[in-house]
Amino acid sequence: MNSFHQEILLHSKRFPSFAFVLRRLYLFTSLSILGLGLSAQEVTISGKITDSETSESLPYVHVVALPGMQSATSNIEGYFTLLAVPKKGSRLIFNYLGYRRDTIWLDGSKNLKEFNVELVNEAVELDVFEYSEESNQSIESSEEISKISINPAQLQNLPNLGEVDIFRSLQLLPGISGANESSSGLYVRGGTPDQNLILLDGMNIYHVDHFFGIFSAFNANAIKDVQVYKGGFEAKYGGRVSSVVDMTAKSGNLKKPAINVTANMLSANVVAETPLPFVNGSFLLAARRSYTDILRSPTYQSIFNNVTEADQEDEPLGFGIGGSGSVEPDFFFYDLNAKLNLNLGKKDVVSLNFFNSRDNLDNSSVQDFGAGLGLDTDSKLETTDVTKWGNTGTSFKWSRQWSPKIFNRVLASYSQYDSDYELIDKFTFDTLSFQFSTQQRNKIQDITLRDDLEWKLSEQHKLSLGLWFTRNEIDYLNFIDDSVEVQNQNEIGSYISAYAQDEWSPTKWLKLNVGMRFTQYDVVKENYFEPRLSVLVKPTKNFRLKAAWGRYNQFINRIILENIFGGSRDFWLLADGESIPVQSSEHIIVGAAFETKDFLIDVEAYQKTNTGLVEYSLRFGDPYDTTQNFNDLFFEGTGIVRGIEFLLQKKFGALTGWLAYTLSKVEYTFPGLQETPFPALHDQRNEVKLIGMYKWKRFAFSGTYVYATGKPYTAPVGIYEITLLNGYQQKYIHVGDKNSSRLPAYHRLDIGANYSFNIGKTENKVGISVFNVYNRKNIKYRRFQIQNFDPQTFLPTESKLLQTDVNLLGIVPNFFINIRF
Amino acid sequence: MRQLLSLFCLVVLFASCEKSDDPAKKVVLDGYIYAGEPIDDIRLTKLIPFGGEDSTAEPINDALVFIDWRGTKYPLVPAGGDSGFYKS
Numbered sequence: 001m002n003s004f005h006q007e008i009l010l011h012s013k014r015f016p017s018f019a020f021v022l023r024r025l026y027l028f029t030s031l032s033i034l035g036l037g038l039s040a041q042e043v044t045i046s047g048k049i050t051d052s053e054t055s056e057s058l059p060y061v062h063v064v065a066l067p068g069m070q071s072a073t074s075n076i077e078g079y080f081t082l083l084a085v086p087k088k089g090s091r092l093i094f095n096y097l098g099y100r101r102d103t104i105w106l107d108g109s110k111n112l113k114e115f116n117v118e119l120v121n122e123a124v125e126l127d128v129f130e131y132s133e134e135s136n137q138s139i140e141s142s143e144e145i146s147k148i149s150i151n152p153a154q155l156q157n158l159p160n161l162g163e164v165d166i167f168r169s170l171q172l173l174p175g176i177s178g179a180n181e182s183s184s185g186l187y188v189r190g191g192t193p194d195q196n197l198i199l200l201d202g203m204n205i206y207h208v209d210h211f212f213g214i215f216s217a218f219n220a221n222a223i224k225d226v227q228v229y230k231g232g233f234e235a236k237y238g239g240r241v242s243s244v245v246d247m248t249a250k251s252g253n254l255k256k257p258a259i260n261v262t263a264n265m266l267s268a269n270v271v272a273e274t275p276l277p278f279v280n281g282s283f284l285l286a287a288r289r290s291y292t293d294i295l296r297s298p299t300y301q302s303i304f305n306n307v308t309e310a311d312q313e314d315e316p317l318g319f320g321i322g323g324s325g326s327v328e329p330d331f332f333f334y335d336l337n338a339k340l341n342l343n344l345g346k347k348d349v350v351s352l353n354f355f356n357s358r359d360n361l362d363n364s365s366v367q368d369f370g371a372g373l374g375l376d377t378d379s380k381l382e383t384t385d386v387t388k389w390g391n392t393g394t395s396f397k398w399s400r401q402w403s404p405k406i407f408n409r410v411l412a413s414y415s416q417y418d419s420d421y422e423l424i425d426k427f428t429f430d431t432l433s434f435q436f437s438t439q440q441r442n443k444i445q446d447i448t449l450r451d452d453l454e455w456k457l458s459e460q461h462k463l464s465l466g467l468w469f470t471r472n473e474i475d476y477l478n479f480i481d482d483s484v485e486v487q488n489q490n491e492i493g494s495y496i497s498a499y500a501q502d503e504w505s506p507t508k509w510l511k512l513n514v515g516m517r518f519t520q521y522d523v524v525k526e527n528y529f530e531p532r533l534s535v536l537v538k539p540t541k542n543f544r545l546k547a548a549w550g551r552y553n554q555f556i557n558r559i560i561l562e563n564i565f566g567g568s569r570d571f572w573l574l575a576d577g578e579s580i581p582v583q584s585s586e587h588i589i590v591g592a593a594f595e596t597k598d599f600l601i602d603v604e605a606y607q608k609t610n611t612g613l614v615e616y617s618l619r620f621g622d623p624y625d626t627t628q629n630f631n632d633l634f635f636e637g638t639g640i641v642r643g644i645e646f647l648l649q650k651k652f653g654a655l656t657g658w659l660a661y662t663l664s665k666v667e668y669t670f671p672g673l674q675e676t677p678f679p680a681l682h683d684q685r686n687e688v689k690l691i692g693m694y695k696w697k698r699f700a701f702s703g704t705y706v707y708a709t710g711k712p713y714t715a716p717v718g719i720y721e722i723t724l725l726n727g728y729q730q731k732y733i734h735v736g737d738k739n740s741s742r743l744p745a746y747h748r749l750d751i752g753a754n755y756s757f758n759i760g761k762t763e764n765k766v767g768i769s770v771f772n773v774y775n776r777k778n779i780k781y782r783r784f785q786i787q788n789f790d791p792q793t794f795l796p797t798e799s800k801l802l803q804t805d806v807n808l809l810g811i812v813p814n815f816f817i818n819i820r821f
Numbered sequence: 822m823r824q825l826l827s828l829f830c831l832v833v834l835f836a837s838c839e840k841s842d843d844p845a846k847k848v849v850l851d852g853y854i855y856a857g858e859p860i861d862d863i864r865l866t867k868l869i870p871f872g873g874e875d876s877t878a879e880p881i882n883d884a885l886v887f888i889d890w891r892g893t894k895y896p897l898v899p900a901g902g903d904s905g906f907y908k909s
């Protein structure tokens with residue numbers, strides 16, 4: 001909650017007695033029934049909120065009328081409506097993260113039916129020699145439970161790997177794991193990235209990683225608004241069981257052409273926007289591409305060195321010898337955003353959006369045994385390891401403000417994610433050679449149609465109704481040695497959902513959101529009811545209590561392919577109700593927040609009970625056995641997540657930031673894999689994040705520190721020997737309990753600084769950023785390889801286990817320049 | 822607030838307790854039983870943990886070993902020496 005809410009709370013009374021509540025409820029209900037909502041002196045105010053510089057509509061702006069405290073939030077197209085506002089003497093306050101708060105007095109001169117307001121972006125208007133109350137805030141904790149707003153424009157002040165990245169910034173929030181730097185996917189409150197509903201202008205995005213997961217696939221320069229629901233989300237969202245990230249792309253400057261160019265040590269980024277001729281509309285094009293495959297900058301070299309340094313060479317464990325290895329990853333990525341926006345009259349907005357992202361990673365390597373042992377033999381292991389993945393999506397959106405009280409949005413979208421992974425291990429010993437290979441291909445196609453209706457029934461009630469249809473088609477291929485078909489699936493499934501929810505404010509200090517979502521999933525031909533409820537109580541001006549409960553279902557699953565010796569990979573499949581069940585989750589959240597002008601203390605405790613979790617494992621199967629039914633190797637399980645998260649935020653002044661702590665436990669039970677419960681792969685008990693931003697004149701300094709206790713992994717723990725019936729001795733590897741080993745703790749410090757200046761009409765910013773300042777060698781995963789032969793003679797020997805610690809990024813300096821004209 | 826902090830510390834304390842999966846405590850049983858023949862080559866050894874110095878299995882010579890067949894227990898005794906073998 002921000003200063004704006006503080007002001008509102010000043011007008012609220014202290015926590016009333018139960019009898020008082022009953023009287024108020026009775027009075028309220030009576031008035032509602034009799035339809036006596038408005039008096040002669042009260043009016044309805046509606047309009048549109050836009051950016052003063054670009055005229056872009058601003059969604060999710062909080063509007064309140066004082067002294068009556070009528071409030072509203074602008075919808076996705078910036079429209080807002082306030083009911084029953086006294087015609088004279090009222091003042092409207094508009095508050096939006098990253099923008100200057102605006103106060104407008106009602107004096108009877110303004111058209112209340114077209115009450116259009118322009119807000120000033122702090123990044124544009126702010127005198128750089130000063131700081132304002134809102135100037136340095138990157139996040140805003142909503143008074144709604146588990147909801148946070150992000151200001152992409154302010155994220156540039158945080159340390160980064162060269163790119164302002166929305167998902168990386170989200171990982172600095174409590175409840176969202178910040179130690180998964182190998183993936184920009186979000187692990188929210190014990191959930192996995194596939195359990196998050198990622199929406200970009202209504203498009204479902206299935207995979208968000210760019211470039212080793214260093215960046216997300218979303219260009220922050222093309223994003224206008226980000227709303228994050230960490231749990232307990234309302235009925236209008238569905239299809240995922242963990243969280244929602246709802247992003248709205250910029251629609252482009254409606255007043256003048258503008259270009260924003262950013263370059264750093266890894267990639268270049270251009271955003272061009274222009275108003276359309278002859279019509280009231282705009283067009284925006286954003287393109288970003290890495291040039292790591294063309295120019296190897298020091299930043300790239302840092303990453304390269306990290307991958308190839310000595311601590312990632314294979315090391316023998318206890319006995320046996322290892323070889324010397326080298327990994328030279330070659331990679332590039334690009335992404336493209338385009339948006340055409342048309343304002344058709346004062347009520348209709350039409351937009352056409354396009355999104356494309358692509359990654360190509362070649363992680364091939366050569367391991368020379370002969371050279372490693374100082375021998376003159378040509379003994380080597382050549383590994384071809386190529387991974388390609390990307391998203392393509394487009395959406396068409398038509399929004400119409402039918403009346404000040406009724407807003408409707410129709411959306412049609414297509415989204416595709418595809419991945420292709422190929423691994424070939426070729427062993428060579430002089431003239432002899434043999435090879436093993438595996439190939440995995442996965443493709444998801446998503447067609448979604450949505451209609452969302454918002455109807456402001458009265459000052460106390462806002463009704464939302466909607467329909468949602470999604471059709472998925474998934475292909476998954478898994479080959480071994482070019483000929484052994486492990487899996488070859490083509491699946492088609494659809495679900496249709498309908499929802500209704502009411503945001504009900506019976507009193508000034510109580511707010512309820514009651515909703516129900518109904519879904520029919522055609523693959524299993526079952527109906528699913530998902531009730532949702534959230535409650536907000538504000539007993540005093542600084543204190544609020546909150547709670548939420550809800551049920552959630554998910555019909556598409558990211559399957560974890562357990563690979564003990566090579567790290568786990570994943571792929572997507574539809575739930576079929578048999579080997580892959582429909583995922584379900586129940587969220588229970590309670591919390592409290594105490595907020596003053598300068599500080600916010602927010603605590604939330606949660607429990608999520610999950611069913612229908614799936615893991616796919618070859619632990620008990622033989623991939624070369626073509627007679628085996630591999631659907632039997634899907635293991636169904638349940639999970640329970642418990643946690644508490646704590647946020648202390650300093651919001652005002654030159655120094656701002658927050659301290660976040662999360663304590664959580666993610667425990668899975670998969671009877672088919674292990675009798676006893678075990679920690680999930682992403683179970684991280686303790687996580688601390690400290691974020692600080694300091695503004696001084698034209699400079700902005702920042703630092704982030706993340707500490708997290710080690711993540712679990714499954715390790716081969718020993719070897720044993722059995723005498724076979726023929727008398728031969730045979731060694732076997734014993735694998736420990738699932739996820740019973742823990743990696744060392746993860747921690748890192750990032751710092752950044754930037755300087756803003758103008759040259760002519762251009763607004764410029766240069767900055768440096770250092771990721772992992774003290775070069776902590778955090779471990780991504782441990783890789784194990786069994787060596788059964790002597791690399792000198794190539795004759796069979798005792799089994800030896802080679803362990804490789806695959807590290808995450810070491811120190812990575814970066815430099816960026818941003819030019820805006 | 823102080824109580825809340827105490828509770829918080831307690832929770833952290835409990836959260837740091839973990840079960841161990843000690844490979845040194847894993848027992849390997851190796852042997853064959855044939856009908857009508859004496860048992861003399863049942864062997865118990867410890868798992869050879871990765872990361873250790875030894876490449877041979879350490880025999881277990883002091884275990885209580887018996888075969889349970891339809892509710893009747895047939896004890897085995899150590900074969901002698903540091904072999905890990907047990908016999909009937």
